[in-house]
Every structure is written in structure tokens, then in C-alpha cells.
Amino acid sequence: MDSFFIRSEIPADIPAIFAVNLQAFGEDGEARLVRALRNDGDYIPGLSLVAVYENKIIGHILFVPITIESDHAHVPAIAxxxxxxxxxxxxxxxxxSLVEEGLRACRQLGHRIVIVVGHPTYYPRFGFTTAPALGIKAxxxxxxxxxxxxxxxxxxLDGIHGxxxxxxxxxxxxxHAG
Structure with missing residues (x-):
């Protein structure tokens, strides 16, 4: 494949992002989730990235604010x-490339922790490790x-649990269903 590039989403990308999520997953759950997060304001525009090839969006990644909550603290994180x-x-x-650029953008914006629910042989290459082993629960x-x-x-992650x-x-x- 010739080169593609990654950039932040723009408003004109929204229908294509929905279509990419729908096509990639073969159902509309993730596409609806992205739309709902955007509509609720529970996302950071600079952390919604698209991969573009031949003027077409071929990939998307989204990072959203979350917290890790314990009896003693609410620690901000990103999902x-x-x-x-x-x-x-x-x-x-x-x-x-989307994951690497997304993690770079998270660091640049001062975020410290990212959580993912994903394939256990894919994400460790980017520095992810099992959260429950560190006291972080789903x-x-x-x-x-x-x-x-x-x-x-x-x-x-020092002292972080919840x-x-x-x-x-x-x-x-x-x-979160199944």
C-alpha cells in the first residue's frame, strides 16, 4: 500500500468515521458509541484521529477521558x-500507526495513563500490560x-488502584455488553 497519513478528525469526517467503524466491526455498536461520545462531549477532539489514504478515511482511533476510582482518589486517565x-x-x-500516534498525542497533551479493552497479543507491543495485575479493575x-x-x-501507575x-x-x- 502506498503511504497514508494520520491527522485529527474534522467535522466533515464524521460520516466517514461512522462508516469505517461499521465496516471494520461488521455491526454498528462501536460506530454508535463514537457518535454518542461526540454528542455527549465525552471526547477530546485532538484525540480522535483518522488514517487517510487516497483522500479516503481508512482508519480511526478515539481516546476518551475516564477515571480510576478508589476510596481515596479519582485519578484521571484516558480510554x-x-x-x-x-x-x-x-x-x-x-x-x-494510529495507536502509536494516538499515544504520542496523549503524552503531548499531558495524559499519564491509558486503558484499553483489546486483543491481548496486539496491545502489549505498545506498552500495555494487564490492568487487574496492577490493581486496576474493569x-x-x-x-x-x-x-x-x-x-x-x-x-x-505508582500507587494507582481502583x-x-x-x-x-x-x-x-x-x-460493555459481553
Whole structure:
């Protein structure tokens, strides 16, 4: 594949982002989630990135604010949710590039911790490790190996434990169902 580039989303991208999520996942749950997060204001525009190839959006990644809550603290963090790449462009480095650029943008904006629910052999290459092993719990049932955390700066996870709280759209759109 010739080169593609990554940039922040612009308003004109919204229909294409919906279509990419729909096509990549084969159902509309993630596409509806992205729309709901955007409509609720529970996203950071600079952390909604698209991959563009031949003037067409072929991939999308979104990072949204969350918290890790314990009896003693509410620690701000970011969730990577979702990552989508059109099926015909998967396994060509588009997803990896989106994750790498997204994590770079998170660091640049001063974020310290990223949480993802994802494939346990894909995300560790970017610095993710199993969150429950570090005392960070999901607010919904999921296998420990798919609930992961990535510290963006040294020491970001020191003393951090608790349960992750996602924006309401995750429950409203069924993102935590199964």
C-alpha cells in the first residue's frame, strides 16, 4: 500500500468515521458509541484521529477521558476506544500507526495513563500490560488479559488502584455488553 497519513478528525469526517467503524466491526455498536461520545462531549477532539489514504478515511482511533476510582482518589486517565481499520487495509500497519500516534498525542497533551479493552497479543507491543495485575479493575465482566493499562510516563501507575469509570455512553450504547 502506498503511504497514508494520520491527522485529527474534522467535522466533515464524521460520516466517514461512522462508516469505517461499521465496516471494520461488521455491526454498528462501536460506530454508535463514537457518535454518542461526540454528542455527549465525552471526547477530546485532538484525540480522535483518522488514517487517510487516497483522500479516503481508512482508519480511526478515539481516546476518551475516564477515571480510576478508589476510596481515596479519582485519578484521571484516558480510554482507547475504539480502534478501527477498514477490512481491506487491516494488517498493513494502519492500526499500529494510529495507536502509536494516538499515544504520542496523549503524552503531548499531558495524559499519564491509558486503558484499553483489546486483543491481548496486539496491545502489549505498545506498552500495555494487564490492568487487574496492577490493581486496576474493569467495571464490567471481562477476561483479565483483555483489560490493559499503559503508563505514558515513568511512575504513572505508582500507587494507582481502583475501578475504571467510563463515560455514560459506554453503557447506553452497550459497549460493555459481553
Amino acid at each position: 482507547l476506544a475504539p480502534l478501527s481499520v477498514c477490512q481491506e487495509h487491516q494488517c498493513q500497519g494502519v492500526g499500529s 467495571p464490567f465482566p471481562c477476561k483479565n488479559e483483555v483489560f490493559m493499562v499503559c503508563p505514558l510516563v515513568p511512575g504513572a 475501578t475504571v469509570r467510563y463515560p455514560p455512553a459506554f453503557d447506553a450504547e452497550g459497549a
